[in-house]
Amino acid sequence: MERQVRLRRVYDDPSSDDGVRVLVDRVWPRGLTKAAVLLDEWVKDIGPSTPLRRWYGHRPERFTEFRDRYLAELRHARPAAAVDRLRELARTRTVTLLTATRDVEHSHAAVLSDLARRPSSR
Numbered sequence: 001m002e003r004q005v006r007l008r009r010v011y012d013d014p015s016s017d018d019g020v021r022v023l024v025d026r027v028w029p030r031g032l033t034k035a036a037v038l039l040d041e042w043v044k045d046i047g048p049s050t051p052l053r054r055w056y057g058h059r060p061e062r063f064t065e066f067r068d069r070y071l072a073e074l075r076h077a078r079p080a081a082a083v084d085r086l087r088e089l090a091r092t093r094t095v096t097l098l099t100a101t102r103d104v105e106h107s108h109a110a111v112l113s114d115l116a117r118r119p120s121s122r
Contacts (some may be wrong), residue, residue, distance in 0.1 A: 004093070005086075023042040058107075060103065087115070
């Protein structure tokens with residue numbers, strides 16, 4: 001059975017088929033209060049480091065290299081444990097990864113979505 005992992009912007013209205021809603025940004029999204037966001041978990045340890053986020057600057061032409069650098073960051077203990085948590089959630093139910101990023105397909109959330117769909121290699 002394929003794991004259902006979806007991507008959405010945190011600013012979009014929730015959907016009844018979102019399943020478990022997980023914010024994967026290191027920084028809280030601008031303009032939203034914690035009470036206003038329908039959210040099951042916030043896994044901030046899984047977001048890219050500030051230096052990597054600044055280097056990338058949401059420039060699609062840098063996405064391939066960003067992905068490689070981000071995957072290297074995710075091998076550290078805390079982010080790796082957070083990836084395992086996403087995989088565990090996705091094993092039994094639909095998971096929606098939330099991000100404030102405008103270009104969701106060229107974001108860390110897209111990288112996480114791919115990882116969460118795969119079984120752990122550890």
